[in-house]
């Protein structure tokens with residue numbers, strides 16, 4: 001626990017390109033006008049959706065090697081809610097939880113130089129999205145499912161990649177079509193989701209991890225039934241990610 005590991009180059013990297021953009025696109029629909037204007041000033045012509053992938057793209061640049069451990073938080077399996085919250089309260093590792101807190105604090109400081117502000121904002125967007133991919137909060141022993149090989153129809157894959165992109169790509173929608181298809185909440189749901197904090201969001205993902213591991217076998221051949229079983233949870237995580245990202249951004253800039 002708390003020991004960092006590297007995703008191998010061949011391993012997949014968090015929500016795939018599409019997943020990140022879907023969350024970013026949904027987030028942009030819940031921003032206050034003030035937050036929207038402030039973010040527009042920082043990102044220029046780039047939308048939140050398109051800026052979402054930058055945190056993964058920079059993994060190809062050795063300059064940014066030190067932030068590879070920012071994308072996930074390792075929490076051991078089988079903990080109660082209280083134990084997860086307690087773990088996070090004491091967490092001092094370099095991980096998604098401590099770095100999201102760091103970035104929020106930095107961005108609330110109006111004195112940041114423009115380049116740094118843009119860097120921090122893009123990474124913050126990416127990391128808040130990442131922690132809603134459940135396999136970014138567990139498990140350490142198989143690198144968030146990267147080491148658990150499965151096949152997806154006829155293609156070799158792994159559990160992590162299934163949740164990054166296998167299920168999402170299977171829907172055959174663009175990110176704007178996908179966001180439009182799932183972005184439905186009631187005002188009450190939005191209020192409830194926004195009242196939770198980062199620790200609760202991580203705990204929500206943590207609970208999904210148990211469901212993902214229940215019954216999965218190494219080398220299992222996954223296909224239509226896996227989509228049927230899990231697509232609603234994937235969509236729920238994408239939607240929650242968008243609403244939560246908007247609430248973080250509104251808190252900072254709104």
Ligand SMILES: [Zn+2]
Nearest residue numbers: 013014071130
């Ligand atoms: Zn990532």
